[in-house]
Amino acid sequence: MHLPIDYETLRLIWWLFLGVLLIGFAIMDGFDLGVGMLLPVVARSDLERRVMLNAIGPVWDGNQVWLILGGGAVFAAFPTIYATAFSGFYLAMFLTLLALILRPVGFDFRNKLQDRRWRAVWDTGLFIAGFVPALVFGVAFGNLLQGVPFSFDADLRVTYDGGLLGLLNPFGLLAGLLSVAMLAMHGAAYLVVKTEGEIQARARRALRLAAPAAIALFVVAGLWVAWGLDGYVIASAVDGAGPSNPLAKEVARVPGAWLDNYGRHPWMLAAPLLGLGGAALAWLLAAGRRELPVFLATAASVLGIVATAGVSLFPFLMPSSLEPKASLTVWDASSSQFTLFVMLIATVIFLPIVLLYTGFVFRVLRGKVTAGYVEKNSSSLY
Template sequence: MAEFFAFLLSYETLRVIWWLFIGILLIGFAITDGFDLGVGTLLPFLGRNDEERRVIINVVGPTWEGNQVWFILGGGAVFAAWPPVYATAFSGFFIALILTLFAMILRPVGFDYRSKLPDPRWRNFWDWGLFVGGAVPALVFGVAFGNLLRGVPFHFDADLRAYYTGGFFGLLNPFGLLAGVVSLSMLVMHGAVYLQLRTEGEIQQRARQMVALAVKVFVGAFALAGLWLLIGVDGYRLDSFAGVAAPSNPLAKTVVRDGGAWLAQYGQHPWMLLAPLAGFGGAALVWLFSQRQQPGRGFIASSLVLAGVILTAGFSLFPFIMPSSSDPNSSLMVWDATSSHLTLKWMFGVTVVFLPIVLAYTTWVFSKLRGTVTVAQVRAADKVMY
């Protein structure tokens, strides 16, 4: 037992555990806030009049705030567990992140303020605000991951101050944009299947058609991205480093660019292929369940897709988190971009205690708010609902 804890709490194990935790947070974010972003993106298209739009807004209205905390916590956890990544990625992707924040700021006010005034122009404005608040983040997250896979131009000086040398438009390269399409289409799919679950009648039918469309776009984009990764994107390979338990100094290693590096993982560890398989197989199940009018199962399959896609990106990059294209030796990876051993230990303890509590009460809240939202309900509770 003592040996097990010594192994569990060793620096190298905690570093892997924290890689996993950040992955879990990202997946938690994609599954919960992901459908809010998808629903926001679909709002102006699936809701054809004010009441229908209110139905769609109220499907996610009572729970979106809690869901968004996955995103906030993702930021906080990266700060606590991977400070150099937090510092380098967020200052490097500056304009992209600021635009995403601008878009996300529209959401809380969009939900809460939209139906507080009757003017149709006011309401229409906020509907499009919620569209921007859904679509822009959904796109940008994919673009960011696409660029991580390509490598990002940054380096450190001797004080470990990060310098990002690419511009904003450098992020909008074809592969980055394709990854953006992957994330946007999968979140739209996820949002549409959730709407199918929580609405009735015409809106539900429109949502069902949207699921079918989004599945097709997603499968195409995900397959194309995999192919591109195979032939067109250089990976990075760790050449020498200070060790898995060495102090976190990203300058103490050498890294080489290597054409097949990203996919080499799957040859060495074939079980990792389960991740992309979950992406493709899950998408097929989403389509099947949605067509058969079983959106509850469809939602579970859709969650599987999100987990599969995020893990695919994570597995491909491992042990890298953020490779540098301009100075590969400055790349940030699991073994040299973490917090100190003590900090990882404390954060591990806190997470093990509180994450299950969070999951428990989130489940309770969702169970209390289950059931469909209808036009009749919105009419009856005009002053109470969003």
């Protein structure tokens, strides 16, 4: 069947879509995770904690749709990535899932009893539900940049030679801490927009600590990638429209190779510059009275930091440290051309609906959550 878009272009489009969905998750659900992490830092009383929780309460579950969309896109567009990642990161993903389960349970059960210890337990659960996913997602990206220990046999059956503790290596932990600082900064910016008084003031102070931490960790990670990590390069001809066979190529590990894309495509430098510039701008704006620009600046920083990892890796999606030629790329880990085309049509139809609905929800729920409002509606709020 002749399709109007060639296979190579469809693969590139789906790489871009995957990036959009991951960035969408980091921005939209990222501030929810950040607020959860800041719960024991910004709030000083039960009422203040309730204000923070009600700032994200109406939107957190809708924001998590971006995670589901991203997972679905990987499953349908790059099934080999999905299968290999679940083999390699299974325990890490299971740990993340357990942490994420604490979030709806914490929201639903926290306010059932007035007992201080009861609420403290669920507050701790909500903190874990913010911190653990943020750390694990960063650790995962850090391990992708180093290469993951997997290989394929002649029948393309995957074998993974590693474990959860192996993921917690120095560079992986550095990337995890970067993710934590980045999302704490973003969550603090959201609280600046949605709260007032002492909570807002403490959120500003938290942002002015988290933003420099994110900048410093991002710079250290960049220097480590440049001078301390081997990158991957395809050392043979690649047919962008060929069948998905990851073993039909040769791959070499070269020091500093993750920076090659910036030399070939200088426009890609916009990603790290946006990551640094957004965080720096948020730090400057946090000292003033501006609110929404602070949040937009941290969102731009999140976009830039996540995009930096993506454009540095391209065309690799999941490099293999055990057998470099088995590394999965945009060109050899995708579904069929027909599948990608049908999914493209579905995405073009439904993604704008998701965006419009998200915009509608945030418009309806605009405004600040105040202590007076929470006290007045105590029985119906979190």
